Amino acid sequence: MSRTIKNYIDGDWVESGASTLMPVHDPASCEHLADCPDSTAADVDLAVGAAKAAFDEWRGTPVLVRAQYMHHFKVMVEDNFEEVSRIVVKEHGKTMDEARGEVRRGIESIDFAMSVPVLMRSDGLEDISSGIDETTVRQPAGVFAAITPFNFPLMVPLWFLPTAITCGNTFILKPSPQTPLSTEFLFEMLDELDFPEGVVNLVNGAVPSATALMEHPDVTGVSFVGSSAVAKIIYETCTRNGKRVQAQGGAKNYIAVMPDADIEASVKNILGAAYGCAGQRCLAAAVAVGVGDAYDALKDELAKQVANLKVGYGLDETTQMGTVISDSAKERIESMIAQSATEGADVVVDGRDFNVAGYEKGSWVGPTLIADVQPDTTMANEEVFGPVLALMKADSFDDAVDIINQSRYGNAASIFTSNGKNAREFKYNVNAGNIGVNIGVAAPSASFPFGGQKDSFFGDLHGQGMDSIEFYTERKIVIERWV
Numbered sequence: 037m038s039r040t041i042k043n044y045i046d047g048d049w050v051e052s053g054a055s056t057l058m059p060v061h062d063p064a065s066c067e068h069l070a071d072c073p074d075s076t077a078a079d080v081d082l083a084v085g086a087a088k089a090a091f092d093e094w095r096g097t098p099v100l101v102r103a104q105y106m107h108h109f110k111v112m113v114e115d116n117f118e119e120v121s122r123i124v125v126k127e128h129g130k131t132m133d134e135a136r137g138e139v140r141r142g143i144e145s146i147d148f149a150m151s152v153p154v155l156m157r158s159d160g161l162e163d164i165s166s167g168i169d170e171t172t173v174r175q176p177a178g179v180f181a182a183i184t185p186f187n188f189p190l191m192v193p194l195w196f197l198p199t200a201i202t203c204g205n206t207f208i209l210k211p212s213p214q215t216p217l218s219t220e221f222l223f224e225m226l227d228e229l230d231f232p233e234g235v236v237n238l239v240n241g242a243v244p245s246a247t248a249l250m251e252h253p254d255v256t257g258v259s260f261v262g263s264s265a266v267a268k269i270i271y272e273t274c275t276r277n278g279k280r281v282q283a284q285g286g287a288k289n290y291i292a293v294m295p296d297a298d299i300e301a302s303v304k305n306i307l308g309a310a311y312g313c314a315g316q317r318c319l320a321a322a323v324a325v326g327v328g329d330a331y332d333a334l335k336d337e338l339a340k341q342v343a344n345l346k347v348g349y350g351l352d353e354t355t356q357m358g359t360v361i362s363d364s365a366k367e368r369i370e371s372m373i374a375q376s377a378t379e380g381a382d383v384v385v386d387g388r389d390f391n392v393a394g395y396e397k398g399s400w401v402g403p404t405l406i407a408d409v410q411p412d413t414t415m416a417n418e419e420v421f422g423p424v425l426a427l428m429k430a431d432s433f434d435d436a437v438d439i440i441n442q443s444r445y446g447n448a449a450s451i452f453t454s455n456g457k458n459a460r461e462f463k464y465n466v467n468a469g470n471i472g473v474n475i476g477v478a479a480p481s482a483s484f485p486f487g488g489q490k491d492s493f494f495g496d497l498h499g500q501g502m503d504s505i506e507f508y509t510e511r512k513i514v515i516e517r518w519v
């Protein structure tokens with residue numbers, strides 16, 4: 037019999053008052069794993085009330101003690117590393133290696149939070165006037181919430197929760213209803229760490245709970261990661277309600293390959309960047325732009341290798357690529373491939389109607405390679421979020437930069453080259469928040485901000501790094517005279 041996931045509020049697992057349940061499936065085996073409640077505004081109100089009530093005691097807990105919680109949290113995630121990785125695979129469909137990579141990245145964010153006692157320190161100046169001293173102090177700012185996507189169900193919540201609470205705030209997470217099981221396990225671990233009640237809270241659901249968080253008067257700020265269309269809604273709703281907000285959106289990431297690049301090494305990197313997590317990464321390589329002679333070399337080599345990727349069930353350690361998240365994602369991706377063919381592109385490797393023996397009902401899309409994609413087509417401009425790599429041709433370096441900069445997205449862009457001048461001009465001129473040079477997935481480590489631009493980000497302070505310390509704290513200036 038199916039079980040319904042509970043919310044975690046005020047130190048207890050509690051049933052949601054939801055009247056709607058959303059099934060959670062293993063997208064490869066189609067096993068019905070659980071039901072996720074579509075929590076209501078009343079559920080959110082309970083969580084915010086608990087987080088607000090916990091704030092004063094938690095902010096008064098010494099910062100070194102708060103950081104120690106992170107030490108214990110890290111040890112617990114390490115101890116459960118394989119189990120949590122398996123949960124990520126089951127609910128998401130990625131491979132076991134990809135899930136392990138995700139959990140490792142999540143742990144890096146817990147490591148970063150352990151530095152909060154250093155990073156929250158501020159500055160001061162004596163004698164700004166005779167006998168008067170001025171200092172800055174950073175204080176926690178209140179109750180924060182995060183609304184997170186399906187594609188990194190464990191890692192993305194960890195971009196926010198550890199730093200927010202170690203800064204002294206209290207926290208509510210609303211994960212994706214498509215992948216709520218990794219965060220359920222995360223909160224089972226947090227529960228064992230005996231945080232004061234109300235410091236960490238979990239509300240499962242979709243739009244109603246997200247909206248209630250954004251509109252609740254006692255929520256100070258919201259961190260969001262998801263598609264650009266929703267990021268824009270989040271940004272507008274939060275700002276209208278007077279909240280601070282950081283909303284990381286979708287992407288269409290370009291990789292330029294110069295004729296002077298090492299084609300073999302470039303192809304190896306591009307394969308990982310395009311088909312890793314079945315293309316469901318905001319840093320996935322979506323378009324490879326071959327400059328001059330690099331185009332044909334790239335197309336030939338990719339065509340050989342793409343078709344050989346081993347697609348299968350993520351828990352099989354030999355699998356190189358898993359499923360996409362759902363049947364509706366499969367339909368969307370397949371229709372975008374069809375549209376690209378209609379728009380005149382050449383579908384060199386076609387992943388439509390793909391299947392894996394033993395898992396015939398799974399949401400499979402095979403790795404797809406589409407050549408001769410033109411700049412003004414859907415495939416060049418819209419996010420596919422699936423295992424589809426488009427190939428475009430550019431006559432020159434400048435032409436490639438123009439193609440990349442016409443995109444409405446600006447999450448990441450990479451160049452493969454052996455020429456330092458090209459690399460330097462690429463870094464200088466390309467409008468994207470994360471730039472890779474001979475790197476396929478330009479993923480910032482936890483101590484750097486994740487810096488999308490244009491429609492890939494709405495807000496001022498990005499997630500992670502020093503930006504997250506700014507986002508999760510309030511600065512106060514103290515001016516003192518003692519006579």
Ligand code: NAD
Nearest residue numbers: 184185186211212242243246262263266284285286287318
């Ligand atoms: P999504 O935008 O559909 O959902 C993200 C979250 O928003 C979920 O928790 C969902 O329940 C909630 N939500 C959906 N509609 C809402 C609404 N109208 N109001 C309030 N909340 C709403 O995204 P997804 O499909 O879960 O994730 C994939 C997307 O996330 C892709 O576009 C990908 O590029 C993006 N992404 C971006 C980053 C980044 O750092 N920029 C990282 C990972 C994923």
